[in-house]
Amino acid sequence: MDEILSIKNLTKTFDDFVVLDHINMDVKKGEVVVIVGPSGCGKSTFLRCINAFEKIDDGSVLLSGESINPSKGKQNKTREKVGMVFQSYELFPHKTVLQNMILAPMKVKKVKKKDAEKEALVLLERVGLLSKKDSYPHQLSGGQKQRVAIVRALMMNPEVLLLDEITAALDPEMVREVLDVVINLAKEGRTMVIVTHEMLFAKAVADRMIFIDGGRIVEEGDPVSFFENPQTERLKKFLNSFTY
């Protein structure tokens, strides 16, 4: 399998505070990498570096061999290839579900409206929201909004999909419907980098687990050994905080 994302010595500081400290990570095509770690450890910043929302201070991020911290004004080209879904959905409130989905393909990729709509309807059908195509975001539940946000990102057919704590704002019974969508995407071979606090979900979806603490990768491995047999004290302590 080819490496789709290659991160070398990624370093990011805010003033004097080192958020990410020489992070190295490769993601292969079709691989699902799940990142966990305590609050403020730099997980979200890490994702934001991958789609050029944060300027990196040192190191490099390569997407299919191309550097993605390019000169100013070119970030939009990167972001066409890197999809991102946020905790707070960020649907456009003045547009219907369908309009939300077709906006970027039409404006950015110049896809014809008819074709974009056709694709959107197929995706909506797959996540069980076809009947909501003409609803406005405020008419949807949190779980429905997040499913729309995921398929909206898929409309751009990204090479990598970044999911930033997509269930953190949801009621427990809605978490499932969103995570089922993600698990299906994993089965289809989507390349994803996921930040989450849902450990059972992480276990189910991950090809590889990464534990970040204090801006460094403390431990990584396949999900079985990661959860059953953690090697470092810090990861043991972190995983223990999820059991009662």
Place this chain on the structure above:
Amino acid sequence: MDLDVLISYFPKYVEAFFLTVRVGVIGIGIAFLMGIISAFIVYFKVPILSFIFSAYIELFRNTPLLVQLFFIYFGLPKLGISISAEVCGVVGIGLLGGSYMAEGFRSGLSAVPGSQNEGALALGMTKSQMFFNVIFPEAFSLSVPAIVANVIFLLKETSVFSAISLMDLMFTAKDLIGLYYNTTEALFLLVVFYVVMILPVSIVGNMVEKRVHYKMFGV
């Protein structure tokens, strides 16, 4: 009140009404454009231009329309540019209104959460695609109440035109009072014509407000 006087004054008021509406509508149209351009430039902090437009907004927002009209009407001829009272009125309303509209749009823009920018950018949009397709439409719906209030305010401000001898409603009323001393009839018609001009704007404005509000928030 004398009905015959009302009837004989009526045509003069109709004429003044259309002049007031014409100057008001063109002026407000210019104000709207100025507002959008200013809001865009200030939002993106375009170098130099954003300074110029900020200065423009503050200058016109913080001086009375009457003073601005005097400057344009009596000041420009001294520089060799002479314009008619009507053009002067349009320019005055346009510039004053532009500064108010800019503030209206600015308040809407600042009410759109910054995370919406990232929502749009993450889909690969450029900054101007983001602004015109996502941020501005959202800000616009949030600005509608302020915009409607501005339109009503500007239509009423046209009454200042009488000071530069533009034959608007106010001028006509004052003129007739001065000529014939039928104060009651002249003022009564003045009130009626202003209400006829502005009430529809209020009603339509309310409908538009409700409609865009529903789209945004559903209540």
